[in-house]
Amino acid sequence: MSFGPDIQGWLLFLTGILFICLVTCSLLFLRQWRRTGDRIFGFFALAFLIFALNRFGNLFVSEPDETYTYLYLMRLAGFLIILYAIIEKNFLVKR
Numbered sequence: 001m002s003f004g005p006d007i008q009g010w011l012l013f014l015t016g017i018l019f020i021c022l023v024t025c026s027l028l029f030l031r032q033w034r035r036t037g038d039r040i041f042g043f044f045a046l047a048f049l050i051f052a053l054n055r056f057g058n059l060f061v062s063e064p065d066e067t068y069t070y071l072y073l074m075r076l077a078g079f080l081i082i083l084y085a086i087i088e089k090n091f092l093v094k095r
Contacts, residue, residue, distance in 0.1 A: 015055055022052035043085030050078040 026048035033041035054074040061068060 012059065015058055019052050019055045022048050022055060026052060038089075040085045040089045043081050043088075047078040047081040047085075050074055050081070054078070 026045045029041045029045035029048060033039070033045055051074075054071055057071055057074065061071070
């Protein structure tokens with residue numbers, strides 16, 4: 001699906017903004033993990049870094065389509081890391 005040159009430029013621009021926002025979130029979670037030592041922040045930092053790399057990978061695909069297997073698997077890995085972090089925090093860590 002081609003939207004034309006104007007829309008394609010905007011899509012690249014918005015993908016870049018989203019990439020920067022995801023990297024920023026990852027760095028904020030990393031800083032919180034270093035400060036508190038709570039593993040959930042480390043897992044969230046890793047997941048948001050994976051999401052950022054996923055958006056970066058979208059830039060190299062001829063037409064951004066979420067059906068590419070490796071891009072989908074990257075997002076799936078990020079969500080599974082978040083799910084594991086929540087389960088570990090609430091059920092596996094002894095208080």
